Amino acid sequence: MDGNGRWAERRGLPRAIGHREGVQALKRTVQAAPKFGIECLTVFGFSTENWRRSAEEVSDLMGLVRAYVASDLARLKREGVRVRILGRREGLPADIAEIVERSERETAGNDRFLLQVAFNYGGRGDIVDAARKVLAAADGDPARIDEAAFGRALSTGDGPELDVIVRTSGEHRLSNFLLWEAAYAEFVFQEVLWPDYGEGPLGEAVEAFRSRQRRFGGRPAAVAAG
Numbered sequence: 066m067d068g069n070g071r072w073a074e075r076r077g078l079p080r081a082i083g084h085r086e087g088v089q090a091l092k093r094t095v096q097a098a099p100k101f102g103i104e105c106l107t108v109f110g111f112s113t114e115n116w117r118r119s120a121e122e123v124s125d126l127m128g129l130v131r132a133y134v135a136s137d138l139a140r141l142k143r144e145g146v147r148v149r150i151l152g153r154r155e156g157l158p159a160d161i162a163e164i165v166e167r168s169e170r171e172t173a174g175n176d177r178f179l180l181q182v183a184f185n186y187g188g189r190g191d192i193v194d195a196a197r198k199v200l201a202a203a204d205g206d207p208a209r210i211d212e213a214a215f216g217r218a219l220s221t222g223d224g225p226e227l228d229v230i231v232r233t234s235g236e237h238r239l240s241n242f243l244l245w246e247a248a249y250a251e252f253v254f255q256e257v258l259w260p261d262y263g264e265g266p267l268g269e270a271v272e273a274f275r276s277r278q279r280r281f282g283g284r285p286a287a288v289a290a291g
């Protein structure tokens with residue numbers, strides 16, 4: 066979800082306004098996703114690197130987490146959305162940690178749609194954390210470590226396979242997002258800044274994805290059969 070700051074700066078507004086508009090874009094996108102057959106949406110809300118931003122901007126971002134949960138958690142529960150938070154819980158402000166736990170707990174029984182929010186998340190860190198888990202579980206036996214076990218140890222371990230990564234605002238990089246999971250994902254790059262996102266751009270991204278032929282390292286089915 067990139068481009069909040071640039072969206073605000075182009076309008077001569079504080080960056081905090083861009084982040085607030087970004088929350089509205091998230092609401093629109095979550096509501097629109099099921100219309101396109103999407104059953105799981107993973108959004109990058111706050112990275113482990115984002116702590117390097119100014120204290121004021123970090124405070125604004127934390128405030129948006131509080132506001133989003135306060136205004137939308139009840140609706141998400143009613144609409145069958147299950148919320149999962151990816152990332153490290155250590156070091157979070159106490160009230161944010163409580164919000165994370167409550168969001169997961171109160172939506173745990175929902176199964177219509179899965180919303181995964183990467184918060185205090187970094188792909189490299191998640192891989193390191195997974196490595197520690199599988200090593201501990203293997204009890205010193207390397208033969209017990211395989212790709213399946215490693216994948217289950219990631220934050221996304223019990224979620225669906227990743228199909229497509231959409232990057233907004235014209236950026237063309239992963240930015241430490243879902244590094245392991247992206248091995249065979251498709252990529253869609255869009256110029257739209259995140260605060261302008263919603264059903265229209267999401268539909269364009271889905272259409273671009275559906276036009277791709279996914280081979281997972283093999284040959285197209287029609288060619289292989291011939």
